[in-house]
Amino acid sequence: MKLVIGIVRPEQANQVLEALYRAEVRGFSMSRVQGHGGEMDRVETYRGTTVQMGLSEKMRFEVAVSDDFVDKTVQALCEGGRTGEVGDGKIFVVPLDHAVRIRTGDSDEGAVTPVSK
Amino acid sequence: MSGGIDTGDTAWMLIATALVLLMTPALGLFYAGLVRSKNVLNTFMMSIAAIAVATITWAAVGYSLAFDGDGALIGGLGNAFMQGVDFAPREGTTIPELVFFAFQATFCIITTALISGAVVERMRFAPFLVFSALWSVLVYAVLAHWAFGGGWLIAGGTLDFAGGVPVEMASGFSALAAALVVGARKDYGRQALLPHNAVFVLLGAGLLWFGWFGFNGGSGFSTGQGSVLAFTNTLLCPAATLVVWFGLDLMRGRKVTAIGAATAIIVGCVLITPAGGYVSPGWAMLLGALGAIPSYGIIVWRTRTRVDETLDVLAAHGTAGFFGILFIGFFAQEAWNGVSDGLFYGNAAQLWDQVLAVLAAPAYAFVATFVLLKVIGAVMPLRATDREEAMGMDVVQHGEEAYVTGEGAILLLPDDHEKVAVPVADPG
Numbered sequence: 001m002k003l004v005i006g007i008v009r010p011e012q013a014n015q016v017l018e019a020l021y022r023a024e025v026r027g028f029s030m031s032r033v034q035g036h037g038g039e040m041d042r043v044e045t046y047r048g049t050t051v052q053m054g055l056s057e058k059m060r061f062e063v064a065v066s067d068d069f070v071d072k073t074v075q076a077l078c079e080g081g082r083t084g085e086v087g088d089g090k091i092f093v094v095p096l097d098h099a100v101r102i103r104t105g106d107s108d109e110g111a112v113t114p115v116s117k
Numbered sequence: 118m119s120g121g122i123d124t125g126d127t128a129w130m131l132i133a134t135a136l137v138l139l140m141t142p143a144l145g146l147f148y149a150g151l152v153r154s155k156n157v158l159n160t161f162m163m164s165i166a167a168i169a170v171a172t173i174t175w176a177a178v179g180y181s182l183a184f185d186g187d188g189a190l191i192g193g194l195g196n197a198f199m200q201g202v203d204f205a206p207r208e209g210t211t212i213p214e215l216v217f218f219a220f221q222a223t224f225c226i227i228t229t230a231l232i233s234g235a236v237v238e239r240m241r242f243a244p245f246l247v248f249s250a251l252w253s254v255l256v257y258a259v260l261a262h263w264a265f266g267g268g269w270l271i272a273g274g275t276l277d278f279a280g281g282v283p284v285e286m287a288s289g290f291s292a293l294a295a296a297l298v299v300g301a302r303k304d305y306g307r308q309a310l311l312p313h314n315a316v317f318v319l320l321g322a323g324l325l326w327f328g329w330f331g332f333n334g335g336s337g338f339s340t341g342q343g344s345v346l347a348f349t350n351t352l353l354c355p356a357a358t359l360v361v362w363f364g365l366d367l368m369r370g371r372k373v374t375a376i377g378a379a380t381a382i383i384v385g386c387v388l389i390t391p392a393g394g395y396v397s398p399g400w401a402m403l404l405g406a407l408g409a410i411p412s413y414g415i416i417v418w419r420t421r422t423r424v425d426e427t428l429d430v431l432a433a434h435g436t437a438g439f440f441g442i443l444f445i446g447f448f449a450q451e452a453w454n455g456v457s458d459g460l461f462y463g464n465a466a467q468l469w470d471q472v473l474a475v476l477a478a479p480a481y482a483f484v485a486t487f488v489l490l491k492v493i494g495a496v497m498p499l500r501a502t503d504r505e506e507a508m509g510m511d512v513v514q515h516g517e518e519a520y521v522t523g524e525g526a527i528l529l530l531p532d533d534h535e536k537v538a539v540p541v542a543d544p545g
Contacts, residue, residue, distance in 0.1 A: 009507075011507035011508060011509075012507075014304070014308050034522075034524060034525060036525065042512065043516065043529070044512070044516045044517055044518065044521070044526075045516055045517070046517060046521075049528070050528075050529040051523075051526040051527060051528055051529060052526065052527045052529055053525065053526055053527075054525040054526060054527050055524055055525025055526075083504065085504075
């Protein structure tokens with residue numbers, strides 16, 4: 001089991017969602033984060049005050065998957081998130097020790113596999 | 118004051134002018150609530166831009182083309198650059214022409230701002246400024262001349278109290294043309310593009326209604342009976358529209374929606390705009406009730422098409438203005454307006470005069486706007502790139518964000534502007 005963390009542009013979030021659905025990845029969470037990845041191109045001016053925006057809005061997807069699904073998930077995140085410009089984001093895959101589905105008490109592989117009813 | 122000026126009328130018209138000017142920022146707020154949070158400032162700025170641009174064009178030539186002389190199609194240039202616009206009473210009124218000029222200017226401003234609803238979230242700001250300047254003269258001033266300034270419609274007997282022709286139908290049908298020329302947003306029909314703040318929408322609609330008392334109540338240019346009737350009808354008609362809209366919402370989705378209610382307020386105010394001083398309070402309420410139905414229908418239909426007329430200017434203004442102008446032809450009542458009866462009171466000719474207006478005004482507005490935007494589009498790109506559209510027009514067009522937190526922002530001191538070297542990782 002792995003936890004796939006994808007940090008993408010907010011404007012690509014819908015494309016990422018579509019790609020994840022297409023890859024039949026059904027369980028994930030998404031949150032708004034602010035991050036810095038080296039890009040410093042946004043300069044904004046408010047009356048006399050000019051600032052350079054060091055942090056950009058990003059969307060963070062967290063997807064817990066069984067090993068078979070890791071590649072598909074990473075591919076979907078790349079496909080949906082890529083524009084080719086600096087600031088497209090990053091993907092991290094980290095090992096996952098244990099998972100529990102609260103409703104049923106299923107654990108590990110059983111907890112990260114979607115229920116088909 | 119010089120002869121022929123009535124101080125009471127003048128006092129009211131000064132206030133009414135300010136009320137109508139408030140409607141444009143109110144419209145900006147209404148529109149800003151309806152767009153996504155990354156386009157709030159740009160959307161609001163289009164209304165502010167209309168105040169800037171349309172005021173200047175109105176002073177330069179717009180007012181003159183609309184209100185100088187009684188040519189059939191267009192006025193003269195006798196009042197260009199406000200020549201002769203002074204303290205003497207405007208012909209046919211008891212208020213100084215300066216006040217009349219300012220009052221009419223606020224109408225030109227809001228009408229120009231209204232069209233922005235069709236092109237928000239993707240049209241670039243610079244071409245919108247150019248469009249506003251040209252549209253306020255080539256379309257608004259012309260239609261204002263037809264309906265108010267002595268042109269062929271008013272001369273032929275068409276009744277339009279406060280602007281069903283130059284304001285409502287002109288903006289609605291121009292908006293449709295603008296949406297077709299500029300094209301749909303890149304994600305339209307693929308993703309849900311939802312209003313980001315329904316409270317702005319309700320507050321904007323409420324402030325518009327407030328300002329509309331000046332818009333309709335001032336269109337008699339006096340404190341006389343027509344103004345009083347229009348003022349009260351501006352309360353009655355939108356209330357009826359709201360109630361019917363609640364019912365339509367209930368039938369369609371089993372819930373009364375807030376954004377639906379805000380839309381209903383606008384539709385009701387538009388419905389009574391042309392008819393305000395011509396129909397009895399009872400008929401005004403019927404107008405509000407019946408008129409809700411076509412606008413509601415157009416909104417439901419439009420969202421199923423590929424036409425991204427984003428904020429439904431056609432449904433709220435074009436359709437309701439069309440309906441309101443026609444309604445006069447049936448239910449105008451000389452006993453109330455002292456001018457003319459409609460078909461219902463035995464005067465079929467009035468209906469014909471109204472039909473002419475609903476045929477001519479939409480056709481002119483649509484065609485002129487379509488051609489105008491095609492010409493501007495040939496000179497400069499009308500819309501932002503897909504990439505810019507995705508980032509949002511606020512950052513791209515204005516270099517600001519509506520809901521900025523300031524976290525992680527690095528202050529640039531004046532001499533820092535060139536060396537952007539900040540102590541962070543260099544990706545390159």
